[in-house]
Amino acid sequence: MAKTKKANRLLDESSPYLLQHAYNPVDWYPWGEDALNRAKQEDKPILVSIGYAACHWCHVMEHQSFESEKIAEVMNQHFVCIKVDREERPDVDAVYMDALQAMGLQGGWPLNVFLNPDAKPFYGGTYFPPQQWLTLLRNIATAFTQNRQELDTSAEQFAEHLNRSELEVYGLKQHELQVQEEELKQMYYTFSSRFDKKHGGLSPAPKFPMPSNYLWLLRYIHHSQNEQALKHLHLTLQQMAYGGINDQVGGGFARYSVDEEWLVPHFEKMLYDNGQLVSLYAEAYQATRETLYHDVVYETIAFVERELKSPEGGFYSSLDADSEGEEGKFYTFTKNELHQLFGSEEPLFSKYYHATAAGNFEHGRNILYRRISDEAFAEENELELEVLQDMVQNWKERIMEVRSTRVRPALDDKILCSWNALMLKGLADAYYTFGNKHFLKLAIQNAEFILKNLCKDGRLYHSYKNGKASIDAFLEDYALLTSALIRLYEVTFEEKWLQKAKELTVYTLNNFFDEAEGLFYFTDKSSQKLIARKKEIIDNVIPSSNSVMAINLHLLGQYFDEQQYEELSDSMLAKVNELIIKEPSHLSNWAILYYYKLAHPxxxxxxxxxxxxxxxxxxxxxxxxxxxxxxxxxxxxxxxxxxxxxxxxxxxxxxxxxxxxxxxxxxxxxxxxxxxxxxxxxxxxx
Missing domain, CATH: 3.40.30 (Glutaredoxin)
Structure with missing residues (x-):
């Protein structure tokens, strides 16, 4: 008779990622005082394991190690074990990811970090195979007992590193802001040195969409009339739209491509990517009138509405990469499956979507992708364009019917304020460009949902699940929601949205701003204290919260004639100005603000x-x-x-x-x- 699995403390959590671990034999705690106090009382090292629901290797490590009774026994005996959803607690993730990189190790998820009882890190890593993990656990348990002083000394040094000012880390100094045409050109030349001129995007692989890079490039092209920049922009947006990173049948983008051709995605679909890509393709269409960009916007919004929208008007976080324990199985097809489905049309279908008998992915399966436009394909195959487009539409409907019978990837159904704000802005941008009232309806529903459910007494909350808002909001929540509400005002002229944006900014200035350094902390001053209070200035897959705030202050300064907002925006930009010129691809949202200041709104x-x-x-x-x-x-x-x-x-x-x-x-x-x-x-x- 099978042994009944016993639940651990994670069963009471709302995060789908934590709930996935609720029946592990590991005695997991969620991040909080209970776990931290126990470590101090029992003088035990802490293991913090950080991941997220759509993370493929997080699942692999769970199945291999955290579901193993033998490994769990060692973990429970020697450590206080804490599981963290990085999407719920980006503050915790940022501190310990920074620590891992300070150790000279490559960051990523799953992130596994070992701390002393004061929550200061002394060792870490990402994915470990089970035997290697077991050996590491035993070695660290022994070292903690026999070499405690050395570990504590190391932990103190890492803690000191984590508490260094971000400006100090990057060697930045305060300057007077002086925006110059030559500096803007230098940003472009530095950025263009990484162009992949064959496949678009930036070299090398893996390739992330990084929408803020191309939103900046759009502005640079408008300002400079640089035709080479325009060619690269179009190549990038076209190849992303044609590649396997974009779901050719159901719409929506995966998180990144593992190869340089945008062909093989890491199949998880994240709300934050899709919200930003709607903004990017809508704006690119507005600038160029390229039909492909129109189609991408409409298909991406259709995907989000169909698969990520909650009945209340919020948007869920992500879809998993895996189904039935296999990455991409839901989205891929063997040649035989396609032949059974399409019969005599299969050769043309396979030519259009590049499916082969051997498969272009694992296990003989095919990722559907394109290489050329419908116009070119129709001409190449002696078809009327309208006939081809009718066939493609029919193919998509039949593929979607087959998908409806398959085991679906898991849905992470928590609703995050910051990611919803990115989708809200995407919908507002799409409405602004296309005038589609349904996009505006979705945007307003979402804005009302956020303000009703994630905003209480003038404060925001980060996460919403099962009718309950939780976790004090981070700077990214305030910054991105403010940005989205400014945009919603611009497309509706309803001043309540703009007034709310200003209210959130006032709260942010009162509770996140560091007067000494002139930048914003990531956490509210009333939130739980960690071993370091970080500031976020590097633009990543989501623009940094400080860069978003600097743009917000620039815009609100104009709307409300608040000169101090404008001056603060200038001061923030001046602090990172040197770094933007050196690393524009990592500070592209800051570079957008630089363009605004140079070109004068x-x-x-x-x-x-x-x-x-x-x-x-x-x-x-x-x-x-x-x-x-x-x-x-x-x-x-x-x-x-x-x-x-x-x-x-x-x-x-x-x-x-x-x-x-x-x-x-x-x-x-x-x-x-x-x-x-x-x-x-x-x-x-x-």
């Missing part, structure tokens, strides 16, 4: 009964450095004060550098004023 204020329609007309054009405000009546917003609809007709006021043009009544006239009739302000043609 244009204020467009629309007043009158047809303000929304006028905004919609202007949104047909790519205007990346515009502060947009409007009202159908009158408004106390400083940007709209004393501005009226002249003779009752909708009126547009265009101003730059505190100097205003003559009021006009058409979008075309306003556009001329914004562009100053300079051809160089137009986006170059593809």
């Amino acid at each position: 244009t204020e467009i204020a629309i007043v009158g009964p047809e303000a929304p329609e006028m905004r919609a007309e202007l949104s047909s054009f790519y205007l990346p450095n515009v502060i947009l405000a409007g009202t159908q009546d009158i408004s106390d917003l400083p940007l709209l004060e004393h501005r009226v609809a002249i003779q009752g007709k909708t009126t547009v006021y265009v101003c730059q550098d505190k100097t205003c043009k003559f009021p006009v009544h058409t979008a075309a006239e306003a556009l001329e004023q914004v562009r100053g009739k300079q051809e160089s302000e137009k986006f170059p043609a593809l």
